[in-house]
Amino acid sequence: MKLKEKLKEKIETERERVNRLLKEHGDVKVGDITIAQVIGGMRGLKVLVTDISYLDPFEGIRYRGYTVDEVLQKLPKPKGAEMPYDEAQFYLLMTGDIPTEQEVQEIIDLFKEKRKVPNYVYKVLDSMPTQARPDVMLAVAVDTMQQESVFAKAYAENKITKQNAWEYMLEDVLNLLPKIPMIAAYIYRLKYKNNNQIPENPDLDFGGNFAHMMGIDKPYDDFSRLYFILLSDHESGNVSAHTTHLVASAWADAYYSLAAGINGLSGPLHGGATQEALKWFQELLKKLNKIPTKEELEQFCWDTLNSGQVIPGYGHAVLRKTDPRFVAQLEFGKKHLPDDKLFQLVSLLYEVAPDVLTKHGKAKNPWPNCDNITGTIQAHYGVDQYEFYPVLFDISRSMGVLSNITWDRALGYPIERPKSVTLKMLESLVQKDTTAKVWF
Numbered sequence: 001m002k003l004k005e006k007l008k009e010k011i012e013t014e015r016e017r018v019n020r021l022l023k024e025h026g027d028v029k030v031g032d033i034t035i036a037q038v039i040g041g042m043r044g045l046k047v048l049v050t051d052i053s054y055l056d057p058f059e060g061i062r063y064r065g066y067t068v069d070e071v072l073q074k075l076p077k078p079k080g081a082e083m084p085y086d087e088a089q090f091y092l093l094m095t096g097d098i099p100t101e102q103e104v105q106e107i108i109d110l111f112k113e114k115r116k117v118p119n120y121v122y123k124v125l126d127s128m129p130t131q132a133r134p135d136v137m138l139a140v141a142v143d144t145m146q147q148e149s150v151f152a153k154a155y156a157e158n159k160i161t162k163q164n165a166w167e168y169m170l171e172d173v174l175n176l177l178p179k180i181p182m183i184a185a186y187i188y189r190l191k192y193k194n195n196n197q198i199p200e201n202p203d204l205d206f207g208g209n210f211a212h213m214m215g216i217d218k219p220y221d222d223f224s225r226l227y228f229i230l231l232s233d234h235e236s237g238n239v240s241a242h243t244t245h246l247v248a249s250a251w252a253d254a255y256y257s258l259a260a261g262i263n264g265l266s267g268p269l270h271g272g273a274t275q276e277a278l279k280w281f282q283e284l285l286k287k288l289n290k291i292p293t294k295e296e297l298e299q300f301c302w303d304t305l306n307s308g309q310v311i312p313g314y315g316h317a318v319l320r321k322t323d324p325r326f327v328a329q330l331e332f333g334k335k336h337l338p339d340d341k342l343f344q345l346v347s348l349l350y351e352v353a354p355d356v357l358t359k360h361g362k363a364k365n366p367w368p369n370c371d372n373i374t375g376t377i378q379a380h381y382g383v384d385q386y387e388f389y390p391v392l393f394d395i396s397r398s399m400g401v402l403s404n405i406t407w408d409r410a411l412g413y414p415i416e417r418p419k420s421v422t423l424k425m426l427e428s429l430v431q432k433d434t435t436a437k438v439w440f
């Protein structure tokens with residue numbers, strides 16, 4: 001496999017870089033830590049390392065050094081498609097290189113070969129309670145397949161070393177990732193389309209086949225390709241990426257680690273914000289029964305804030321400008337659904353909410369993030385079952401987090417275990433009483 005050969009070469013070089021940093025410069029300080037950061041969710045602390053993507057607060061995400069626009073422009077596309085192959089994005093995240101047509105074709109063929117889901121997974125999904133949320137079903141499906149893990153099997157047989165761990169991890173990743181959109185489409189049609197399943201189309205790529213199995217016409221295939229590229233990685237501190245990395249750091253296999261990441265993505269302040277945003281827009285339309293004026297929209301924002309709620313899809317822990325992933329979806333919407341009422345509302349909110357949030361004075365970032373707009377576009381194509389949105393996010397995020405944990409094993413990153421302190425210890429630091437023996 002060419003991908004594996006390429007990775008092998010790159011891993012050799014990267015291992016040397018890591019070893020040099022550790023051996024020759026291990027005691028160089030990266031930063032200081034304040035009490036506010038310790039209590040405040042470690043915001044801004046540089047305590048993780050990844051080369052898969054980097055988030056600049058003002059510019060937004062760069063995947064392996066490429067901006068959203070560059071990626072959309074440079075990655076190979078299927079014939080006649082507007083958006084690149086997701087397989088090309090996976091190749092980029094994994095290797096750091098923009099793939100040639102031939103290199104993408106290898107991944108496309110490999111993914112097609114690997115995407116058949118074992119039958120027992122469907123049986124488990126079919127037997128789940130009808131109220132089970134779709135992302136819970138996806139996490140269960142992934143955990144159910146853990147028995148397929150070659151990494152776990154090799155570990156049990158004492159075959160794994162720090163040198164070769166990444167090879168087993170890669171094999172699991174390549175077995176698991178192509179199945180995620182297949183399982184997701186199955187869950188969608190099981191829950192919302194009377195279990196009227198559509199078989200895969202062997203001619204189609206990752207995003208194209210997903211759209212086909214969802215039963216949705218063009219240009220939903222291009223929107224799927226776009227969305228899966230956009231959300232694939234957001235450096236390693238976000239909850240879903242960090243969770244996956246953390247679980248894998250104890251040498252859990254890709255199945256356990258991804259299932260944990262899927263659970264991590266669910267919260268309304270993270271991946272769940274997509275559904276909250278669409279709900280918010282729909283409640284607004286229900287209340288006013290028309291597209292609001294700017295003044296009415298402003299008032300609705302204030303009503304939300306004054307009742308102690310957040311405006312979903314606005315703000316960010318790192319970004320300090322409009323999320324380029326929001327912009328890319330906005331551009332898609334302008335081209336494909338300019339007359340959609342909800343889409344017009346999203347655009348109007350973009351003119352109103354940043355001012356309101358700035359006046360409100362709490363959010364450090366008054367600009368929209370990717371989650372504000374996704375639900376509107378999904379609903380336009382008939383996917384208005386909000387509960388399903390985290391699953392769409394999971395498909396995309398799987399590409400980044402699975403690339404990350406392969407590299408984690410390749411570079412020998414150890415088990416993650418930060419130190420905690422008690423409140424009393426922080427208080428004694430304030431009192432500069434470092435000699436006192438305090439615990440609680």
Ligand SMILES: CC(=O)SCCNC(=O)CCNC(=O)[C@H](O)C(C)(C)COP(=O)(O)OP(=O)(O)OC[C@H]1O[C@@H](n2cnc3c(N)ncnc32)[C@H](O)[C@@H]1OP(=O)(O)O
Pocket residue numbers: 043268269270271273305309310311312313314315316317318362363364365369370371
């Ligand atoms: C793919 C993604 O995960 S993108 C994020 C998706 N989540 C959302 O869109 C939910 C709405 N946004 C938020 O809740 C936040 O902006 C987060 C969770 C994304 C980031 O949280 P933080 O880094 O803590 O944000 P920040 O430092 O700006 O928060 C300061 C204050 O502003 C508030 N704030 C932040 N964003 C918003 C918002 N959109 N609406 C109202 N208030 C907000 C926070 O709740 C916090 O209030 P508090 O002081 O009373 O606790």
Ligand SMILES: O=C([O-])CC(=O)C(=O)O
Pocket residue numbers: 231233234237238239240317318369
């Ligand atoms: O970076 C974050 O914290 C949240 C986010 O936008 C993502 O995970 O895509």
